[in-house]
Amino acid sequence: MTTQTHSNGGLSIAEVAERTGLTAHTLRYYERDGLMLGVGRNGSGHRAYTEGDLGWITLITRLRSTGMPIREIRRYAEMVREGAGNEEERLALLRAHRDRVRAQLEETAAHLDAIEFKVSYYAAAVGETDPDAELIAQQRRGDVAAPR
Amino acid sequence: MTTQTHSNGGLSIAEVAERTGLTAHTLRYYERDGLMLGVGRNGSGHRAYTEGDLGWITLITRLRSTGMPIREIRRYAEMVREGAGNEEERLALLRAHRDRVRAQLEETAAHLDAIEFKVSYYAAAVGETDPDAELIAQQRRGDVAAPR
DNA sequence: GTCCGGGTTCGAGTGCACTCGAAGTCAAGT
C-alpha cells in the first residue's frame, strides 16, 4: 500500500507526520484535544488532511514551540471554528502571546550572554583559544557588526 | 523572629527564596537533587546560604530557563564539586548548551516573525491600526533601524 | 512554660504534553 490516501482525497496521517515532524500519535492527540479545525475522513474512515490543515499544523507548532499552552491553542482553535465575528478576541490572544515571546526572547538573549561569558572564562582557564569569544569581544567593542 | 539566620552566619532559605524568586520548596528540591555545591547549616540545623550560593543559584536559574534539563545541571554541579581537573569537560558541556540556546533563539525569532505577521493580518482585518505592525514594516523596508 | 512562626526531612501528588499499547478494521497483494 502506498501511504497516499485513495483517490487522492488528501494526505494520510503518515505523510503529515513526515512533513511536520510530529508523530501520528501526536497528530491524533491534537485532534482529540480540539486543536484542529476538523480533519476530514476518506471512504475507509482514515484521516485525509488538506494543505490547509498542513498550514494550521505549522501554526500550532510555532505557537507550541514558543511556549503557548495546549489549552490556549484550543481556545484559539475554538474561535476560528466559530467563524467570523471574534477577530478582536483572536487578535488579543495573539498579541498577548507575541508580547510574551518578545519578553522571553530578550530574557533568553540575556541568559545567553551570561553563558557565553562563562564559556569564555573556562576557555581561558583551559588555555584554549575560543574563536567565538574573540568575535563576541569584538562585537562588544564595536570593531565588527553583529551578524544578521 | 526575623528571617535572618542567627549570629549572621548566612542567608535563610526564606531570604534566598525572596531574592531568587524560587520557592523554599524548590530550593530544597534542588539541594536534594544534587544541583547545589553543598549548603551549610547553622547551629539549629537550618540552611545558611552564602553569597556564593546565591551566585550559583543564579547560574542554575539561567541554565534552567534556557532549557537545560535538571540532570545535566546535576552533572555540571558534580564536576564542580570534584574540583580542578575537569575544566575541559565543563567547557564542553557549557559550549554544547550555548549552541543549543543560540539555535533556540534563532528558531524563536523566526516563529515570532510569523506570529507578528499574523497579528498584522488580524489587526488589518479588524480595521485597527497596529502601531507595532507599521514599525516592523518600516524596519523591514530599512526606513528605521531595529531597536536595541 | 506555652505558643508561634519558620525551619527540618520524607514521601507522595500534580500538571503538562505527550507516548504507548491493545484490540479491532479495512483494502490491497498473492
Add this chain to the structure above:
DNA sequence: ACTTGACTTCGAGTGCACTCGAACCCGGAC
C-alpha cells in the same frame, strides 16, 4: 481466502519539574 500493514478508537502510562502535606523540631516573645 488469507496475510499484511497502516490505519482506527480508547484508555492507560511516562517523564519532567516541581509542589505540597505530614509530622516533627527549635528559638524567641509573652
